[in-house]
Structure formats: structure tokens, C-alpha cells
Amino acid sequence: MSIERVAIVGLGLIGGSIGLAVQDMLPDVATTGWDADADVRRRAAERGLVGTVCETIAEAVGEADLVILCVPVGAMGYAAEAIAPHLRPGTVVSDVGSSKRSVGEALTAALPEAVVIPAHPVAGTEKSGPDAGFAELFRHRWCIVTPGADAPQAAVDTLSAFWEGIGAKVEIMDADHHDVVLAVTSHIPHLIAYTIVGTASDLEDVTRGEVIKYSAGGFRDFTRIAASNPTMWRDVFLTNRDAVLEVLGRFTEDLSLLQRAIRNGDGDTLYDLFERTRTIRRSIIEEGQDDARPDFGRKDH
Amino acid sequence: MSIERVAIVGLGLIGGSIGLAVQDMLPDVATTGWDADADVRRRAAERGLVGTVCETIAEAVGEADLVILCVPVGAMGYAAEAIAPHLRPGTVVSDVGSSKRSVGEALTAALPEAVVIPAHPVAGTEKSGPDAGFAELFRHRWCIVTPGADAPQAAVDTLSAFWEGIGAKVEIMDADHHDVVLAVTSHIPHLIAYTIVGTASDLEDVTRGEVIKYSAGGFRDFTRIAASNPTMWRDVFLTNRDAVLEVLGRFTEDLSLLQRAIRNGDGDTLYDLFERTRTIRRSIIEEGQDDARPDFGRKDH
Structure with missing residues (x-):
């Protein structure tokens, strides 16, 4: 065939x-x-x-x-x-x-x-x-x-x-397994990026001009993802609801733990996570799934 | 002088x-x-x-x-x-x-x-x-x-x-204003990125190999940020605690609203946000704060 x-x-x-x-x-x-x-x-x-x-x-x-x-x-x-x-x-x-x-x-x-x-x-x-x-x-x-x-x-x-x-x-x-895997590697990252870009633009104390000017500190990466096709992404969240809500629940639990660590001045908990997450980046580079250059090889602009 | x-x-x-x-x-x-x-x-x-x-x-x-x-x-x-x-x-x-x-x-x-x-x-x-x-x-x-x-x-x-x-x-x-602005444009984006990379690596249903393989769907962007210096970032969260917790509170409120919209099948709420966030990206590009090429101009790898 x-x-x-x-x-x-x-x-x-x-x-x-x-x-x-x-x-x-x-x-x-x-x-x-x-x-x-x-x-x-x-x-x-x-x-x-x-x-x-x-x-x-x-x-x-x-x-x-x-x-x-x-x-x-x-x-x-x-x-x-x-x-x-x-x-x-x-x-x-x-x-x-x-x-x-x-x-x-x-x-x-x-x-x-x-x-x-x-x-x-x-x-x-x-x-x-x-x-x-x-x-x-x-x-x-x-x-x-x-x-x-x-x-x-x-x-x-x-x-x-x-x-x-x-x-x-x-x-x-298997289709169900796909839906969980992609909830983690794609859907939740998009949801989070859309959320924080929305949060930033709604704050009273920080102007939109300031958000844009100082976005090189990390925020601009999220704005790229949050510029994706809105119809496509609306539909993704509506059609993969169960897996998205499940992974989102895990994420918010983990975020609450970090929030508490910050409130309590618990530097060890923060450091341990921040050290651990580096190794994932290394594996992604090794497997050819991303550009190894610092900052994705972004151009000076 | x-x-x-x-x-x-x-x-x-x-x-x-x-x-x-x-x-x-x-x-x-x-x-x-x-x-x-x-x-x-x-x-x-x-x-x-x-x-x-x-x-x-x-x-x-x-x-x-x-x-x-x-x-x-x-x-x-x-x-x-x-x-x-x-x-x-x-x-x-x-x-x-x-x-x-x-x-x-x-x-x-x-x-x-x-x-x-x-x-x-x-x-x-x-x-x-x-x-x-x-x-x-x-x-x-x-x-x-x-x-x-x-x-x-x-x-x-x-x-x-x-x-x-x-x-x-x-x-x-003013130093206090700086601390709020940077909480939005840098500190919270880093905290979120560290969190989701940690969440992904702790799931039982999805292997670490799968997370790495399918990271091109969005996740890999977060791993770049979550590969930043752990000591530096631990200290940032401990020394900018008040502003970080304030902005984090706003973010989690906004995320809860989206979570509810997904649960209720409320596509309009999702679409409205996803459409709105695109304009921020446009402004960042126009002000020369990021690479305008799709996907940051990442190399095929």
C-alpha cells in the first residue's frame, strides 16, 4: 500500500x-x-x-x-x-x-x-x-x-x-496515554504561559510598558507560547479536559509547596528542586530536542 | 567624575x-x-x-x-x-x-x-x-x-x-517598585518554570523519557529557564519574598479561573484570554525586546 x-x-x-x-x-x-x-x-x-x-x-x-x-x-x-x-x-x-x-x-x-x-x-x-x-x-x-x-x-x-x-x-x-503525555509536555505549559501573560497585563502596580521593557528577565519566553493560535488552544483544553485537569492539579500542589517554602524562608527546598530540574534540560539537549546554544541562540536585536 | x-x-x-x-x-x-x-x-x-x-x-x-x-x-x-x-x-x-x-x-x-x-x-x-x-x-x-x-x-x-x-x-x-516589576517579568516566570519541570519529572504515568522526547510541544522552553543557576534563584525568592508572594497570589487566582473554565467547557473565557495575550508578544517584538523569528529562530537540530 x-x-x-x-x-x-x-x-x-x-x-x-x-x-x-x-x-x-x-x-x-x-x-x-x-x-x-x-x-x-x-x-x-x-x-x-x-x-x-x-x-x-x-x-x-x-x-x-x-x-x-x-x-x-x-x-x-x-x-x-x-x-x-x-x-x-x-x-x-x-x-x-x-x-x-x-x-x-x-x-x-x-x-x-x-x-x-x-x-x-x-x-x-x-x-x-x-x-x-x-x-x-x-x-x-x-x-x-x-x-x-x-x-x-x-x-x-x-x-x-x-x-x-x-x-x-x-x-x-495508545490515544489515552498520548493525551496524558501531551498534557504534561505541551498543554499545561501553554495554559501556564497564557495565564501568566494575562496576570502580568492585569496588574495595577506595574504598567504594561514596564512588563514589555523588562521582559528579557524570563517573561518574554512565555509570551512566545502565549501568542499561539487561540482557537486551536481553546479546543485542545476543551477536548483533553480530564488529562489537563489531572496534571494541572499536580502542578498547583507543587506550586503550593514552593509558595510555602518561600514564605518560610526554606532555601533548601528551593535549591533542591532548582538543581534537579537542570538535568532535564541536559537530557533534552542530548536527545536533540532543542537548540543547545544559550538562550536558544536568539539574535541580539 | x-x-x-x-x-x-x-x-x-x-x-x-x-x-x-x-x-x-x-x-x-x-x-x-x-x-x-x-x-x-x-x-x-x-x-x-x-x-x-x-x-x-x-x-x-x-x-x-x-x-x-x-x-x-x-x-x-x-x-x-x-x-x-x-x-x-x-x-x-x-x-x-x-x-x-x-x-x-x-x-x-x-x-x-x-x-x-x-x-x-x-x-x-x-x-x-x-x-x-x-x-x-x-x-x-x-x-x-x-x-x-x-x-x-x-x-x-x-x-x-x-x-x-x-x-x-x-x-x-525606586527599589520597591523594581522588586514588583521584576517579580512579574522574571521571578514568577522562573518559579513557574521550575515547578512545571519538577511536576513533569515526578509523574508516575508519564516516563521521563517521554517528557524529553515530546518536549517540543512547549515544555522545552520551560526547561531552558529551569536550567538557570540554582543558588542565584534560591536567593532571589528568599530576598524578594513579599513581591513574589503577592504576584504568585494573583497568578494562582487567574489559573483557578481557567481551571474552572476548562471544567465547565467555557470556551469563550479561554478564547478571550488567548486572543488578548497575543498583543503583548507583538509589543515585545516591536520594542526590540525579543527575536521576531518564529520559535526564536531556533536551529533545526
């Missing part, structure tokens, strides 16, 4: 990057694409995000072996309903959503005739929209594939080979 | 960067330095962090017009006591600590004969020690100077000109 035609529904950062990556690294695979927003379709055509930007979703997916839904997770069910009447039997339908149990359920319900194999490339930037994508986005990044129990192995292998073909490393994982 | 000889006590990231910057940008100013750690002194001499690495603190500060204490804020009082017997009358003593009220009090108490003018360059990386410094660290960054009510204007001007001479922009601020 091999893929000759891939259709991309949703031509923002992730969809656009997949289209560019396929044209760059898998030139024998034809790409079609569609987006619900006519302005995005026009811009996608200008940038050549896919080989053919179609005017209807039917046209985009009708001949595809693989359809990848690249829409916010709250829109996955609607996108699946929209493509359902136009698919050839046996078409593989996948997605790129950040929560997987809810998306898997939505796709399976809407697409009884298709081969549904959810997936999540752990890659992105704070930018969004049709101008944000680039072909190298997935290179050396993990793509987590979460097939249901009934998924045919050949289709899982085909989807995995596709992602490897555009530079990613693939891991197969 | 001009500076001919500057002495740097503590030759880590900040002290070393000052030494390199002075040699690079203010070549007529002589630099001496000392560090309590003999290994650091040796490495500082090898890298040429200052013109002369002295074997005693007395020798380092005895001829200086300006002494800058570049030690963790909890050690400022000790460092001030150590230099006190060796200073010429009227020497300007400053520092680089991240909390200013407590440091100002400690320096003033220990150095009744000196002209104490606390300062805080809002610059740094997650690296520390004598190998971490570089001459451009302060370029285009703010240095906040917090003179006491009695500080002579000429000395404030001299210190300000010194920081401008090595590339920084200077702002004069």
Missing part, C-alpha cells in the same frame, strides 16, 4: 507545512488542498502550499489515498462529516490534532467507511495561518500515531512511512 | 560578561576581578574575563573607583563586608542582583563609607560560571539603577554612563 495522492484539509501552519514538505521530500506524491476560508485558499495558491488548491472540499479529497485533517480539534468532527460523502472506500483519514482520544472518536463516528488513523506531529511555532508553514517543520520531530484497536497494520505502516518521508520520527501510542 | 578602574567581585556569567564588555567597549577603563572560588579565578584568567584576576579581594578592589558585586543576592552582605576594609573613601559600590530593596539595605549597612548605588541589568542566559560570559550580553538590554534617597546625582550619572558604555539602556527606578 503506498500513497499517490494526499489531500490536506486546512491550510494553516501545519497543513501548509505538510504540503510544502511533501512537494519537497516526496515529489512523486500529488497534493491537493482545501480550506474553509477563501482568503486562505487564495494565499495557499500563491505560496504553492499544495500542488492544487481546490475550490471545493469534494474536489480536494475525492481522489485521495490519504486525507489529513489539519483543523482545530474542535472542528475535526465537522471536517470529517464534510469529507465523508466524497471519499473513495478505504481511504486513509488522519489528522494532526493535539488531543487524540476525542478526535479518534469523532473521526470514527463520522467516517464508518474510511480507515481512520489519528496522528499528532509534535511540532509547531507560535505563528499560524497560510504564511506560517515551511517544509522543514517536522524534521527530527516526533509524530505520534494513535491507531484504534481495529486499525489495519498496513495502513498504520503506510501513514508512518509518510511521516518519516517528510522528516519526522514516528512513535505508536 | 569618571571611572578609571572597575573591580568585579564574582566572575560568573554576569561578572565575566561585564569584564569582557569593558575591555571591548571601554578600553581605557582598567579591570580587576576576584572570585571566591580558585577554579573560577584560574578559568577567568585563562579567558581574560578581566585585565587582572587578583589573588585577594583586597588587591582587586583597593584601587577601584567602581566596585560591582556580581554574586548571588544572598551573598551580597558578605561580599560587602569583605570589601569594606579595603576600599578608598568615596568608592562607588554597585551590584547586579535581581532583588533590589534587600540588596540595597545589605550594602548600605556594610559600607557606610562608600557610595552605594544598586543596579540590575535585565540580561542573562540559562548558563552560569566563568565560561558563560560574553561581551555582548548587555547590548540593547535595560539596566535598572535604584539609587537610595541620599545617593549623589554625580555618582548615579557615572554609573549610568558606565552601563551605557557597555551597551545597555538605563532606567532609574
